Amino acid sequence: MLGEIWSFSGRYKILHMTWFAFFLTFVVWFNLAPLATALQEDFGLEVAQIRTLAICNVALTVPARIMIGMLLDRYGPRLTFSLLLIYAAIPCIAFASAQTFGQLVISRLALSIVGAGFVIGIRMVAEWFPPKEIGLAEGIYGGWGNFGSAFSAFTLVTVATALSFFPGSLQVADGPLLNWRMAIALTGVIAALYGILYYASVEDTPPGKVYQRPTSARGLEVTTIRDFWFLMIMNAPLTLVLMLLAWRLSNVGFFSPTAFIIALIALLGLYLFQAYNCWVVNKDLLAGRKRYPAEDRYKFKQVAILELTYIVNFGSELAVVSMLPAFFEGTFGLSKEFAGMLAASYAFMNLVARPSGGLISDKLGSRKTTMAILTLCMGVGYLVMGTIPAVRDSLGGSGGFMIALAVVMTMVCSFFVQAGEGSTFALVPLVKRRVTGQVAGNVGAYGNVGAVAYLTLYSLLPDGDAGNQIFFQTLGVAGLVVAFLCFFILEEPKGSFAEMHEGEEAPGAIGHPAPVADDQSAPLY
CATH class of the missing domain: 1.20.1250.20 (MFS general substrate transporter like domains)
Structure with missing residues (x-):
């Protein structure tokens, strides 16, 4: 695989297009930090308000990664990733055009959903690479895509400076003339355009391979009753951390005491709703009407x-x-x-x-x-x-x-x-x-x-x-x-370290046509 990694055909095309999609989601997700000083001066924000925006930048990423995982298993990575990239333009433009602190907070909360993009490519790469090579493929996807955060830090100030000849630019004290609004909006527009290209250029699986979907994507399917209760326990910290974020927002004055209580009740309701969905998916197992064979557990x-x-x-x-x-x-x-x-x-x-x-x-x-x-x-x-x-x-x-x-x-x-x-x-x-x-x-x-x-x-x-x-x-x-x-x-x-994923037959087996690579020098398996 190391010798073929620079190829842009077959499964390597999918890998490169997918890590770049993830890269763009991280560019968007981390586009605030390098321009925070300009934003602070433009709005006259206090340090506590800037920290509030930083909290909002991760607030919805936790539940979004769960929801994106469900959509991914149901609809496939091609559609899910494309729509998320296109969606990124909406909160970016909303944030760039905000006129009040409240608008900044709302648009940043909406933008935090883009941070869930990482999950999507994990399955896309897994569909195209066999288990024996999955480590390097997923590592390249995660490592090169994750570099989008550093790319934002090193380039967005330069981009904002280059766009300073447009109206709306701001002179930062002891710094360059910046157009932070256009720079942030531009990251979203680029992500959306790439989302369209991504949808037109990739497929969920290699030719001849069936995309495996769960019976229901409403909650995680488990295969024993004990594991169901273990799942309920492990879901609790996902809600508790959102309660912790709500507490931090209340400490900086974003939530009133009444609003904080309402937020806690809403988050408790979210946990119960998630638990209900998991029960729906696994109710036959819990009632004893379904038993998984050992090979399917x-x-x-x-x-x-x-x-x-x-x-x-x-x-x-x-x-x-x-x-x-x-x-x-x-x-x-x-x-x-x-x-x-x-x-x-x-x-x-x-x-x-x-x-x-x-x-x-x-x-x-x-x-x-x-x-x-x-x-x-x-x-x-x-x-x-x-x-x-x-x-x-x-x-x-x-x-x-x-x-x-x-x-x-x-x-x-x-x-x-x-x-x-x-x-x-x-x-x-x-x-x-x-x-x-x-x-x-x-x-x-x-x-x-x-x-x-x-x-x-x-x-x-x-x-x-x-x-x-x-x-x-x-x-x-x-x-x-x-x-x-x-x-x-x-x-x-x-x-x-198998040649094929669990539940798949070898290419060319009866009833399972051999996949055809775009380039015979870069076979799919």
């Missing part, structure tokens, strides 16, 4: 451990990316600009680390062991990062050598974090074929759960070295605990 504990793994890797990544510039600035007394550049080294590792995690998972011979080792190394890496202030003091200051050492420590830790993400989604498509979208949605949502939980903890810690040390130690210990679960409880999925 899967263990929900696999999904639960993957959810916990994504909390500690992707959840911690989102949290660390948010605090790392301030960490470098405060620890070494650097300027905001230089601290931001050093912190960007963490996100840049996505280009190689996540595909590397997937490749290691393909080559090591045990996807379970790969994920356990990478998670263990990640935990140790965070514990090491927690020692940076102490090492600085022991080496006598914050000179160039100490800063370089801290950057190296950060990048090494970042590699294991993002490689762990790649190994997680090398496993997700192998749990149960027909509900891959919903499994990916649940696991992806837990990444946001982790980010919100970690950032809330960080906001409650004391400023300075003591708070940073506790934060990194918490991330490290959480990683070690989940690594233990991966080593001793997680089970290797059936057919982890």
